[in-house]
Amino acid sequence: MAADTVDALNAEIAACNREGGLHIQLITEEPEAFQAEKPTYGQFKGCKNYLALVGPKGKDEQIGYYGERVVLKAQVLGVNSCWVALTYKKGKAHVAIETGEKLYMVVALGYGANQGVAHKTKALSEISDYTQGDPDWFRAGLEAALLAPTALNQQKFRFERSGDKITARAGFGFYTKTDLGIVKYHFELGANKGKEVWA
């Protein structure tokens, strides 16, 4: 990654860490975490840059929310990404983890061989109480949430509206709390609302 791309990502990460009380780190030029020399292991080929999503324990949702904020910033800068909870080598990650903190997961960063394909998605009725005639901002938020990545593409979340306020809940499953943070960030962007939208 070019130096100005790294600088722009680090600025976004610093803002997220301040706001969210997290310790997210950008690791560059470190191929070990994804065994870049052995592309048969896992699906990542030549990946040597990643985000280490570190923070105090019990911050799963915030990790999702702020991690996705950095991910979308990266995409704006032309850097592709993939959230990775399992298929990397944790022991090899050169990450600073302070007392009381943990490494939740990582996000692989790089320039993709292609720009990906649209994922299979649920219908609005499966993830919300949206009905025809509801405000446009609610629909726009939900549509943005459906575009978000979730672990195993499970999309186990639900949004319900009461007037101007939205309740968002995670379903049961692996990493659904982190997924919830990711989709809440997307919802805010799509709906063009701030955090005050949450009930």
Ligand SMILES: Cc1cc2nc3c(=O)[nH]c(=O)nc-3n(C[C@H](O)[C@H](O)[C@H](O)COP(=O)(O)O)c2cc1C
């Ligand atoms: C919290 C989380 C954890 C994930 N863990 C992994 C992983 O360990 N390995 C992997 O290859 N992909 C992982 N993914 C990527 C998802 O499988 C992928 O984002 C999802 O299927 C949607 O596909 P899309 O990003 O192409 O839209 C993870 C995604 C999320 C949000």
